[in-house]
Amino acid sequence: MVLTDSSIRNLKPKDRPYKVSDYAGLHILVNPGGSKLWQFKYRIERKKKLLSIGSYPAISLAHARQARDAARSQVAFGEDPSAKKREQAENDGDQRFQFVAKQYLDKISKEGRAPVTLAKTEWLMAMANADFGKNRISELDTRNNLPDRCEL
Numbered sequence: 320m321v322l323t324d325s326s327i328r329n330l331k332p333k334d335r336p337y338k339v340s341d342y343a344g345l346h347i348l349v350n351p352g353g354s355k356l357w358q359f360k361y362r363i364e365r366k367k368k369l370l371s372i373g374s375y376p377a378i379s380l381a382h383a384r385q386a387r388d389a390a391r392s393q394v395a396f397g398e399d400p401s402a403k404k405r406e407q408a409e410n411d412g413d414q415r416f417q418f419v420a421k422q423y424l425d426k427i428s429k430e431g432r433a434p435v436t437l438a439k440t441e442w443l444m445a446m447a448n449a450d451f452g453k454n455r456i457s458e459l460d461t462r463n464n465l466p467d468r469c470e471l
């Protein structure tokens with residue numbers, strides 16, 4: 320079944336998640352809470368894989384199809400689109416705590432803070448970086464949501 324925008328809008332949540340296929344591996348997953356997520360199902364090296372594209376309506380049908388086509392071309396060249404997406408996310412250094420901490424230290428040093436203040440802030444940031452410097456800022460949004468290896 321080829322999906323249309325109106326047919327996607329009319330999909331209602333059920334007791335369990337269900338999929339509605341478009342074509343060429345693209346489908347939309349409708350969750351019981353009502354969220355709708357685009358996914359692309361493919362095989363690489365005889366293994367079934369699933370690439371999450373995004374949520375509907377933030378990602379339209381046309382954009383989901385473009386993402387599917389791009390992923391299909393990667394699979395045709397023997398590349399794994401999920402691994403590539405994961406690698407790209409890991410290389411996004413500007414979302415890491417240590418990068419934001421460094422920016423903050425640069426900012427306060429340019430503002431002309433007292434040397435004692437700079438030294439203490441650098442010391443505190445070094446301790447924080449040791450515990451969760453490689454974590455994304457979004458992982459550190461509340462005290463109860465800190466990574467397991469951080470102890471307060």
